[in-house]
Amino acid sequence: MARGAGHFNGPALRQARQTAGLSAERLAKRVGTTKAMVLAYETGKTIPEAGRAAELADALSISRAALLPASTVREEPDADRESQTQYEISNSPALRLAQQFSMTKGQMEALLSVDGRVVPRMHDRSLRDLRQIAGISGVETAIQAGISVTTYRAIENEGRLPSRGNGRFPALLAKALHIPVKHVEDALILHPSLVLRRIEVADIFRSILPQVDENPDFAVSSESEPVQTIAEILAQPPAILSRAVNYEIHDYRRALRRQSDALSRAKYPLTHERNRGTLANQLSRSRRRLRHAPEQAAARLWWSLSQALTIRQWRTYASLIDVQSRMNQRVNFPDSAVELDVGNALSLARFRGHPILEASTDPYQRAKVYKFTPLSLSFYSQEREFYTHLYPRVYAPSLTYSEREKFPARVATVVVRSTPVF
Numbered sequence: 001m002a003r004g005a006g007h008f009n010g011p012a013l014r015q016a017r018q019t020a021g022l023s024a025e026r027l028a029k030r031v032g033t034t035k036a037m038v039l040a041y042e043t044g045k046t047i048p049e050a051g052r053a054a055e056l057a058d059a060l061s062i063s064r065a066a067l068l069p070a071s072t073v074r075e076e077p078d079a080d081r082e083s084q085t086q087y088e089i090s091n092s093p094a095l096r097l098a099q100q101f102s103m104t105k106g107q108m109e110a111l112l113s114v115d116g117r118v119v120p121r122m123h124d125r126s127l128r129d130l131r132q133i134a135g136i137s138g139v140e141t142a143i144q145a146g147i148s149v150t151t152y153r154a155i156e157n158e159g160r161l162p163s164r165g166n167g168r169f170p171a172l173l174a175k176a177l178h179i180p181v182k183h184v185e186d187a188l189i190l191h192p193s194l195v196l197r198r199i200e201v202a203d204i205f206r207s208i209l210p211q212v213d214e215n216p217d218f219a220v221s222s223e224s225e226p227v228q229t230i231a232e233i234l235a236q237p238p239a240i241l242s243r244a245v246n247y248e249i250h251d252y253r254r255a256l257r258r259q260s261d262a263l264s265r266a267k268y269p270l271t272h273e274r275n276r277g278t279l280a281n282q283l284s285r286s287r288r289r290l291r292h293a294p295e296q297a298a299a300r301l302w303w304s305l306s307q308a309l310t311i312r313q314w315r316t317y318a319s320l321i322d323v324q325s326r327m328n329q330r331v332n333f334p335d336s337a338v339e340l341d342v343g344n345a346l347s348l349a350r351f352r353g354h355p356i357l358e359a360s361t362d363p364y365q366r367a368k369v370y371k372f373t374p375l376s377l378s379f380y381s382q383e384r385e386f387y388t389h390l391y392p393r394v395y396a397p398s399l400t401y402s403e404r405e406k407f408p409a410r411v412a413t414v415v416v417r418s419t420p421v422f
Contacts, residue, residue, distance in 0.1 A: 008041070008044075008047045008048060008053060008067060008132075009066075009067050010041055010042045010043055010044040011042070012066060012067055013038075013041055013042050013056060013060075013067055014042040016060045016062050016066065016067075017038075017042075017060060020060050020061070022060070023035075024038045024039050024042075025038075027056070027059060027060070030059040031052065031055040031056055031059050032055075033052070041056070049137060051135055051136065051137065053067055053132055053135065054132075054134075054135025055135075063133075064132065064133040064134075064135060093112070093190050094108045094109045094112055095108075097112075097190070097192070097195055100192070101195065101196070101199060103199070106288070106291070106292060107292060107295050108295075110292035110295035110296045110299065111195065111198050111199065111202065111295040111296075111298060111299050112189055112190070112195075112299065113296060113299050114185070114189055114299060114303045125183070125187060126156075126187055126190070126191065127155065127156045127173070127184065127187045127188065127191070128156055129187075130177055130179060130183060130184070130187060131156070131177060134176075134177040134178060134179070136176075136177075138152055138153060138156065141173070141176050141177065144175070144176035145169075145172040145173050145175070145176040146172060147169070147172065152173075155169065155173070155188075158191075158193050159188055159191030159192075159193045159194035159197075160193075160235065161188070161306045168345060168348040168349065170184045170185050170188065170350060171348045171349075171350055171355075172348070180353060181350050181353045181354075182352075182353035185350075185353060189303075194302070197233050197234065197302070198295075198298040198299060198302055199298070200233055201230050201233055201234065201297075201298035201301060201302065202294040202295045202297065202298035203294070204226050204229055204230055205226075205230075205245075205248065205293075205294045205297045205298060205301075206294040207226070208220070208226055208249075209252070209293070209294070212249055212252060212253065213256075216253070218249070219246050219249065220242050220245050220246060220249070221242055222238040222239045222241070222242040223238070224242070226245070227241055227242045227245060230245065230301070234301065234302055234305060234306075236305050240305070240308075240390065241301075241305065243389050243390050243392075244301055244304065244305055244386075244389070244390060245297075245301070246389060247385070247386055247389035247390070248297040248300065248301065250389070251297075252290075252293050252297070255286060255289045255290050255293065256290065258282070258286050258289075259283065259286035259287065259290060262282045262283040262286050263283065266280075266283060304383075304386060307349070307350070308387075308390065309345070309346070309349060309387070310345075311391045311394060312339075312342055313342050313345055313346055313349075314387050314390075314391055314394055314396075315391075315394045316338060316339070316342050316343075316346070317346060317356070317357070317380070318380075318387075318394060318395065318396040318397070320333055320337070320338070320357075320370075320372075321376075321380055321396075321397065321399070322395075322397050324372065325397060325399055330371065330372065331371070331372075332369045332370070332371045333369060333370045333371065334368075334369055335368040335369065335370075337370075338370055340368075343357070343359060343368065343370055344359070346370070347359040347370070351375050351378065351379035351382075351383075352375060352378075354373060354374075354375050355373055356372075356373060356375065356376055356379045357370050357371075357372065357373065357376065358370065358371050358372070358373050377399075380399070381399070384396050384398070
């Protein structure tokens with residue numbers, strides 16, 4: 001049986017070797033192995049470890065991705081291709097997973113949506129593929145990321161992020177693999193085991209929607225059967241999960257109200273709306289939102305809870321936002337205002353692949369300072385309502401338009417040396 005790192009394209013190795021004009025014996029000498037082992041790699045009898053695969057690619061002057069299976073490497077469209085549909089299926093994760101799990105493309109895209117975006121149509125690579133391209137083993141990845149080997153294997157094989165990971169693990173893995181965080185996030189979103197778990201959560205959420213439609217005051221408790229089942233699937237505490245599910249129920253009711261409002265306005269449109277497609281577009285969006293509500297709820301529940309800040313971290317972040325909103329300039333917060341472990345976690349937490357808080361060291365006083373990044377306001381504005389449901393006792397101010405203007409991307413900064421936030 002083939003053994004080794006996992007995915008490997010033996011025929012691609014043979015073709016690259018023949019193109020380079022090398023015999024199996026010469027290639028073996030270059031990478032420090034035997035001719036028999038190189039032939040075993042090419043025939044698929046043996047799969048090389050990540051480090052060996054990297055050495056083979058370097059010896060042949062090709063990219064490491066070229067030795068991965070064709071299904072993990074982006075193909076370019078062919079004008080003479082007979083079946084464009086088949087090409088799209090082969091290169092679209094949403095279409096391929098929709099066929100695999102017998103769902104529509106719209107349902108799968110809703111299930112794969114995160115932070116308001118759908119994962120790319122191309123570059124469908126797993127975490128194992130990304131690690132092989134980096135040329136390191138799973139043990140080395142775990143060491144460089146500062147996590148246990150068991151934790152990393154659970155992430156790679158099962159797509160299981162540790163409970164309440166606070167958004168740190170994708171950033172740690174991206175740093176270990178020397179790739180953008182977004183690539184790690186996309187690999188996790190597309191993990192088949194995770195997709196299956198989100199489908200199970202969507203089915204449970206769909207089962208409680210009739211009760212939501214019938215009872216305007218319906219809410220779930222931590223002891224209810226749906227919450228207990230979802231908590232087991234997502235490996236989350238039932239008390240926290242029940243609040244997140246109730247937030248999704250609240251968002252679903254809001255979508256219902258928007259649809260009702262769009263229908264009423266369609267019957268009696270205002271003058272400026274009669275000759276435009278505004279109402280039709282709003283109604284179409286509302287219907288699509290309600291049609292895919294279970295899948296969107298499942299996607300948000302998994303992603304939001306796996307990346308959620310702890311109550312200490314959210315309290316600190318909201319307090320910093322409050323201080324910033326009262327200032328006339330962007331502010332650098334000293335380490336006296338932010339606890340060390342909280343500051344480290346916030347600087348590792350990601351929103352759309354970017355940090356929500358930036359940490360730097362003062363070159364003169366050698367003190368760590370923190371400042372907001374260009375996406376800090378977007379993160380706070382989008383997630384504030386969710387965290388208000390998750391941690392109802394934490395004060396999180398709502399920002400007015402004038403206060404939002406104090407969060408530009410590039411403005412002169414001042415350092416706050418006053419009393420700590422807490």
